[in-house]
Amino acid sequence: MKLTEELEAKFNAQITLEFEASLVYRQLAIEMDLIDLPGMATWLRRQADEEIVHANKFIDHLDARGNHPRIGDIAVGGLDGADDPKKAFEIALEHEQKVSESIRDLYRACDQAGDIDSNPLLNWFLSEQIEEESTIDEILGRLDHTGDDGPGLLRLDAEMAERPNRGTEE
Ligand code: FEO
Numbered sequence: 387m388k389l390t391e392e393l394e395a396k397f398n399a400q401i402t403l404e405f406e407a408s409l410v411y412r413q414l415a416i417e418m419d420l421i422d423l424p425g426m427a428t429w430l431r432r433q434a435d436e437e438i439v440h441a442n443k444f445i446d447h448l449d450a451r452g453n454h455p456r457i458g459d460i461a462v463g464g465l466d467g468a469d470d471p472k473k474a475f476e477i478a479l480e481h482e483q484k485v486s487e488s489i490r491d492l493y494r495a496c497d498q499a500g501d502i503d504s505n506p507l508l509n510w511f512l513s514e515q516i517e518e519e520s521t522i523d524e525i526l527g528r529l530d531h532t533g534d535d536g537p538g539l540l541r542l543d544a545e546m547a548e549r550p551n552r553g554t555e556e
């Protein structure tokens with residue numbers, strides 16, 4: 387069953403936000419590369435890919451429902467100070483919190499409209515957001531533990547380089 391025009395617009399805003407998340411993570415990866423933390427840069431690049439997977443899930447949903455997926459305007463800003471690992475992951479967490487709120491909003495709108503068919507997709511995303519916020523929160527906690535300890539930071543960086551490359555077509 388086709389989504390209402392209002393819901394289509396909300397899903398399209400979510401598609402745009404997921405692509406925005408991808409670009410934010412890509413920029414943060416660049417910042418980590420520039421300060422010689424290649425493991426964190428790799429981790430952030432993998433996350434940039436995962437955000438494209440997320441956008442594609444919403445695109446596929448609109449397509450399957452007979453609606454028209456559209457990518458809106460994207461501007462990546464507000465990344466001042468991202469040349470510091472702690473600040474970079476704080477920016478990442480803030481963006482994830484924004485995405486989580488947007489998905490909750492989408493969930494409420496679908497619920498109100500009685501759009502049961504979006505439930506499986508949105509339930510998946512609600513769980514995914516809990517996991518993503520928790521992962522970044524843990525990285526921030528570990529960064530706090532390393533403090534000014536250079537070798538500790540390099541160990542964490544080496545560990546983060548191990549994140550598997552799943553590409554954008556998961
Ligand atoms: Fe697609 Fe990280 O939320």
